[in-house]
Amino acid sequence: MREITLSQAVNEAIAEEMRRDPTVFLMGEDVAEAGTPFKVLSGLVEEFGTDRVLDTPISEPGFVGLAVGAAMTGARPIVDLMFGDFIYLVMDQLCNQAAKQHYMSGGKLTVPMVLRTNMGATRRSAAQHSQSLQALVAHIPGLKVAMPSSAYEAKGLMKTAIRDNNPVVIFEDKLMYQDKAPVPEEEFLIPLGEAHVKRAGDDITLIATSSMVQVAEKAAEMLASDGISAEVIDPRTIVPLDEATLLASVKKTSRAIVIDEGHQSYGVTAEIASRLNERAFYHLDAPVLRMGAMDVPVPFSPALEDITVPTPEGVAGNARKLCAGEMIDAA
């Protein structure tokens, strides 16, 4: 199968859906000729024109608000939010407006829009361009949240998100745009709410999102050489969450570590760990462990930044302790 980058996968998904459905359009800062600073959207304005690929002013609440209104009246906008850190700027439009219209109207209004943005530290971009803020929006009923872990997921989830009748927020790890993966040429969709077992194992379950899937897979390799068999699961969407697949795995292995690049406190890892504790407690041989980013603003210095995020060595180390029945020191 051919291999393409995550960036190409996103681009293909959007182009295919724009060809398929004339109500789909794209808007955001520097999305047209510039194709975004990451060049993810290059070429789209040449094919679809400036009517369907709209460069906006640097007005995040404004253009997200426009997308909500366009979605409520018959269009399917894809909004590009250049950095995930800017999500704080659009919280009212996303969480008070987009997320609640369907419910507040008793099901009459719908907001079929996609907000694609990014996450991920270790790019030396410091505290306001490095955050992984998926937990903030996953907390809000009415929003769906996807976190692709490779080019394959990026394409399949994006296409499904565009066709979904709800606001869907997609977090792409900005360090993965050039990572290649096998992606079929023929059309495919990935349902929202369907986890993927990336690697089967018996002793411990590593539940990881986005680029943390790579971290978990590397950790699983290290553990294999120690004779520990780790199962790696990518939930692919954190809302909706495929609880059944996670529970089945944890009931089988009896141990779990949940890894996500958002801050550890009150985060995605806490939510998933809590659900496993509530629903699989009597199958567990060890506490479910959370591994998120440190609870500090992301520092600039490489010497500091690199130690704020989970690493394969850190995951493998904790997994060995859990499998040996040792307690882990609190983070």
Place this chain on the structure above:
Amino acid sequence: MAKTKTNTEDYLRMYRQMVRIRTFEDNANQLYLSAKMPGLTHMYSGEEAVAVGICEALTDDDRITSTHRGHGHCVAKGAEFKEMFCELLGKEEGYCRGKGGSMHIADQSHGNLGANAIVGGSMGIATGSALRAKLQGNDDVTVCFFGDGATAQGLMYEVMNMAALWKLPVIYACENNGYSEYTKTDEIAAGSITARAEAFGIEAHQIDGQDVLAVNALTRKLVDRARKGEGPFFIELMTYRYHGHHVGDINREYYRSKDEERDWKDNRDPIVRFRAYLVEEGIASEDEIEAMNAEIETDAREAVAYAEAARYPDVSEVDMHVYAD
């Protein structure tokens, strides 16, 4: 002055719609005062000529976005009393199955995209609706209602900039009732409100919001031009709310005088003014007007009684409509 048949019908409908709003609000206020309505609400009484003058220039295909003070817009855009009172009381037959309440009534069948409890919160939605119209080649126009208080929100300037850049068919209707909640507008708004729109190259008008015919005539012209791609436009409508910021805001003397309230009611009431005009011009007799008022009063009373007796939604609905299929 000779009146065509069409004008007569239009005028009587405008009068009727203004009285329907006032009557709706009087009944809603009674529901609050008698503790029959959960929560609270914001009365539109006094501002009827704004909603009616504007909405009578629109079709059902044209959209509006509304505010926390939204009953007037909802009635003016064509909503029914029964479904509105049911919504105010949280009943299953309400426009939003009781899930929205006073501050979130939406009536999609008449193009009302909904009231909004965030001040200025619907400005993006209105402008986005206009963007959709332009992108899809539709000729509908969207009117964004908001108050003077919302002019302090940054969102307004972001979306007006885009509306002007892209010549979107949206009309920003600023209902300036003189008060931003409990504070005089003069204390929260520097300079001129219309000049803010003009800074983006948006044609802006200031108009007497108590004169329904003037509001309607101006809006008709602007709607026609917006349909032809000449938008956006901005209208500042000078008006007054008779009640407090919300129904519980009873003692208001620390921010506005009773004399001032009396002056607006006695000398500038939009319904009294228009009624006098209709009689003077021979469009309707006092008896005909009294009969119309009585009929509306009966309609409202029956709708209230219906809503009071109506069912609450089943508890199984609590987690319905979080996500669309």
